[in-house]
Amino acid sequence: MIPLSWLLFFAAALFCIGLYGVLARKNAIAILMGIELMLNAVNVNLVAFWRYRTPEMMAGQVFAVIVFAVAAAEVAVGLALFISVYRRRKTIAADELDLMKW
Amino acid sequence: MTTETLIWLIPLPPVLAFFLIVLFTNRNRALSHTLAVGAAFLSWLGSMVVFFRAISTEHLGEHPFVSSIPWLATGDTYFRIGVQIDPLSAATLFFVAWTVLMIFIYSVGYHNYGQPKGDHDRPGLPPHGATVRDAHGHEHHVPSIEPMYSRFFAFIGLFAFGMYTLVVSDNLLTLFVGWEIMGLCSYLLIGFWYGKPSARAAMIKAFITTRIGDVFMLLGIAYLYSLTGTLNYREIFYNEEVLRHLAETPSYIAGFSAAALIGVLLFIGAIGKSAQFPLHVWLPDAMEGPTPVSAMIHAATMVSAGVYMVIRVFPLLSAGYEETHHLTQPMLFMAFIGAFTALFAATIAVAQNDIKRVLAYSTISQLGYMIAALGIGGYVAAAFHLITHAFFKALLFLGSGSVIHGMEHGVLHTGNHHVDPQNMFNMGGLRKKMPITYWTFLIGGLALSGFPFVTAGFWSKDEILADAWAHAPLVFVVLALAALLTAFYTMRQISLTFGGEPRTKESEHAVESKWTMTLPLVILAVFAVAAGWVGIPEWMTGGAIPNWFHKFVGGTLLSHPEALPFNAIPLLTSLVVALGGLGLGLFVYRDIRAGASDPMESFLGAGLYRLLKNKYYFDEAYDRLFVQPAYWLAETFTSLWMDRKAIDGVLHWFAYISGIIGEFLRNAIDKPIVNGFGDWVGESAKKLGVFFRPIQTGRVQQYMVLALFSLAVFTALFYYLLLTAR
Amino acid sequence: MTPLQMIFILVAAMTLGAGLMVVTARNLVHSALWLVLALFGVAIVYVLLQAGFLAVVQVVIYIGAIAILMIFAIMLTRNIASESGPRFNENWSWALVIALVLFGTLAWMLSGWDGIAAQAPAISPRFDTVRELGLALVSPEGFVLAFEVASVLLLAALIGALVVAWDRR
Known part of the structure; x- marks a missing residue:
């Protein structure tokens, strides 16, 4: 059997990799990919805790399903936004989108 | 409706009529006088209901109709105002309601309702008459309608409100409110014809003179309130403890108890309102107003308010009198003022030729009687004379108005506007031209003179004389002399006006007035006779008819006054002076020819006659003593010396100093410290922003x-x- | 070391490596492909955790829908897939520090937690997880409200995406 700690460390590592992508990448779509990695790390955690703590209650899996839904919605809206922004400014580099600056 | 509710409602209709006329119906004469007379009728109706319920109530003195509401929070308690009908106010309400209603009806005719508009009439001047052309093309001069007809009814509506408020109120404060409303109305109505300079002067004179009394009265009220914490009649005048406390508390003035000082202060208010010496000067001048006003208000109703108030506060004035049977200081003061005024005004009346002025001075004289009666402890006598006098004096004044009206008709007929329609020497023989006016005026005059056994005036005056004989013989002598003069000048007036032959063409063409004017005369004439029958002394009828009035009004006091036993001297005296005066007047003035001078002139000598005719030169003396110094004070002393030199100088100096201080504050404090701090805060915020901006x-x-x-x-x-x- | 553990280590290594390639690849299309691999690795982890339904959903939704959607978006926004220009912004060093610190903190906190050594209880063969999940999602005692809210959210996202990306010209 796989120890719980392995799964948790795996999820933490995946989460930090995603976070790095979100913070450091220039391209907005790459940032979105980083977010997807982070969400997957969360889902791994949810499922691992379900399996190791309360397999008879389906709460962990249900939450994972809802995270799927949220991720799908987020990607759809995010990509739509990027396309819209690209159409106006011919770029989706995050550090060039600084309209809110002083 | 309960009696208490009804009492609250009595004063309201006239004031509603006032507002409705002023605000809405000013243009419509018929609607205006309908409103005013209707309101007076409603108040009259309410008053009569209340009066008859009051007289059918046993022991009304102990348990009067009272009702009050909390009005003003004073610390931890309330100042309550309310209404009260006890025997005294019930009796007062009776004559007020009747005279007010009569005057309202009379005013419709007096102001020529139904007549055409005048040719040259302007608001602020009496109507001058109109020219009409009849079917045959003849021109006639007829009386014209008063230009400010509606306004007159609005004013007397407000006046009636003031009088009713005064009568039904249960405390001195609301009494004072009604008192002052009447003061205002008096001012407005005396100066009703404001286009006449004499009317303007008279209105100011009346207002200022009564104001002098009012200030003292207000002082008295305030002093009373500060000592007792209440102004309610029952709590002060029907409360032995409070009265004794007031009588034993020393006042600011040595030798006077608090009760005495308050009494004197309140009495000074009555001196102003009831035109007693030395504040009597305004009343004769008040005759400048339209006759219904100068007549009724300044004879039957408003001046009666002063006497009513003094009767009301009599327990305070006489505090301590019951135990010692010595007249208290305020009573002595009142006895002196009243008796002096009675005689003094009567002597002036003898030499007056203006029909209204004679009556004005006779009013002052009769009010003096009442004050003197109170001064010698004749509580019931004073109240009795107040009521009978109100009826016959209203009658006399309205009658004189009718006479003047008839004379004005004659003046319009002849077109000679230089004839004074008020001068009695221009009249004569009017008994044939104006029979109703003549008979009613005769009844009123006889009542005023105290014609024995029939008229109301005899009984009330006799009671005063009897009281005076029992308590203060000196006062008795003075009043008896005044009564003689009263009968004499009354007969002089009647003889000159109605007796003999017409002395001028105008009096030949005088005509009787309309029914709206004669009907009130007839009704008041009934009361001028019958009002006295309620107070016939018991010795007269051998006890068969109880002295109802004495018992009823006497119940207002804590200790009911005893009716005096029979005494022949005052009775004989009043018989002699009344009949003697009347006979003498008739004898001297029975047949004065046109152009003849007043027989008084030769009898008294030119000097004394002129002194009386000019009212002892009181107006001139007051002018020198008070008016001229007041002008000097205002123009020279206050305006020139005090205002321009002293006060302006001080103010300029203050301004200069202020400038220096301001300059210093600006340069030393405002600029560096206050502005500097403000700038620093702003600059700091800006620098902080610049510092943080890059993030x-x-x-x-x-x-x-x-x-x-x-x-x-x-x-x-x-x-x-x-x-x-x- | 059991075979299961061996498989997990291999899959985890593959997934983390693919994740690293996602955030570092110069070409955006390559990143997307690496993302597909990482998501597939996660799906295998679900299988290892006996959550077969989720594994299928992961493949169908994430790989089949989301990743493909991203590739489409990359291709729709022209000339950004090129390798020109820097991959990272000027904060990349700070981001690295933060990511490492976060991982360190998480590892430290997890190792200090006494539940870390928990053993997975056995699931009885009669316990059908898919059936239970389905019941939990739609039963009023379960998570029907959350399920319905999620459906509304998806609808809103659908309409929102349409509105935002609509070319109004």
């Missing part, structure tokens, strides 16, 4: 890095603190 890049990722970095730092700090705390 505001608008880049989401940088924000996130910063946020996470801060989160990490704070988490570390938190854990560190948590660990060290363990």
